[in-house]
Amino acid sequence: MFTNSLLFILLFAHITVNSSSAPLSTVDRLKIDHTLSDAFIEEENAKCNMSKLCTYDEMNVETICGTDGRTYNSICEIKRAICHGNPVEKKLEGPCPESLRCLLERSFQLNLAAEKLNSTEIFIPECNASDGSYANIQCHRSTGYCWCVTRLGRPLPSTSVKNAQPNCQLAQTSKVGRRSHRKSNRESHTNDVCNPLDRSAFNANLFQLFKKEYDRIADPQENLATPVDKHIILWKFGQLDTNEDGVLNSKEIGGFKRLVRKLAESKACARKFSRYCDLDKNNAISSREWITCLGVDLTSKQYLAFIF
Numbered sequence: 073m074f075t076n077s078l079l080f081i082l083l084f085a086h087i088t089v090n091s092s093s094a095p096l097s098t099v100d101r102l103k104i105d106h107t108l109s110d111a112f113i114e115e116e117n118a119k120c121n122m123s124k125l126c127t128y129d130e131m132n133v134e135t136i137c138g139t140d141g142r143t144y145n146s147i148c149e150i151k152r153a154i155c156h157g158n159p160v161e162k163k164l165e166g167p168c169p170e171s172l173r174c175l176l177e178r179s180f181q182l183n184l185a186a187e188k189l190n191s192t193e194i195f196i197p198e199c200n201a202s203d204g205s206y207a208n209i210q211c212h213r214s215t216g217y218c219w220c221v222t223r224l225g226r227p228l229p230s231t232s233v234k235n236a237q238p239n240c241q242l243a244q245t246s247k248v249g250r251r252s253h254r255k256s257n258r259e260s261h262t263n264d265v266c267n268p269l270d271r272s273a274f275n276a277n278l279f280q281l282f283k284k285e286y287d288r289i290a291d292p293q294e295n296l297a298t299p300v301d302k303h304i305i306l307w308k309f310g311q312l313d314t315n316e317d318g319v320l321n322s323k324e325i326g327g328f329k330r331l332v333r334k335l336a337e338s339k340a341c342a343r344k345f346s347r348y349c350d351l352d353k354n355n356a357i358s359s360r361e362w363i364t365c366l367g368v369d370l371t372s373k374q375y376l377a378f379i380f
Contacts, residue, residue: 139161139179140180173204270341329346
């Protein structure tokens, strides 16, 4: 069902088409198509906004293995995937084991293919029978393309070929190369990816930074109304919230982000920190979002009493 804003755009496009005496040019039609496409995407994103889909408990960062072989940061991320049309369910607590990732994804994709008429469009991975890892050559039937992947299913760059089998042995050999080249490859991959394990380590390191700073500055005799970890995280939030309005704006978080980027091992996690924490996408981070983002349990009565 369309919302009022999308109906207005559709009506506007209809009037534009029918009120003109001359036929629309290709450029004009592309502009209308682009406007409608943007409107549909905006509608979809609004509908699947995590703040609307989930309670704060569901946004707690507790990794979950999905039936599609992907590791999700929270049950809320699974709900968002379902909202976007991916019928995934919770498989087990914690990240998906390496030995199950490919097998789970393959089973999931086969079930999807069985339900769809044009099943050749769905990519179905091939797995090694010996250990369940991804086969080093993967292919997409409908496009005819094949490419090389790692044991974890990550595609190797520049290995994609059409209607042929890539030489993955050559790709692996060239990947080794000189030591500096290997380091560059690792840094490139690290800079692009922040997986759930990276996020967990990043949060733990960030908390240790907060704790060291807190231990240096805070009064050791202070009577804590919350458990220590939550108190420290809220203390840091209060330090950053210089105008004391209860949210961190882009200016307040800017200097902190630059510091984190220098200290964090995972540059991707540091770079995406504020975007990841801004759960309702309003360009500000509330104390609730701050706590949720850093993985602290929001169900605690002590925390709720403290925050309200």
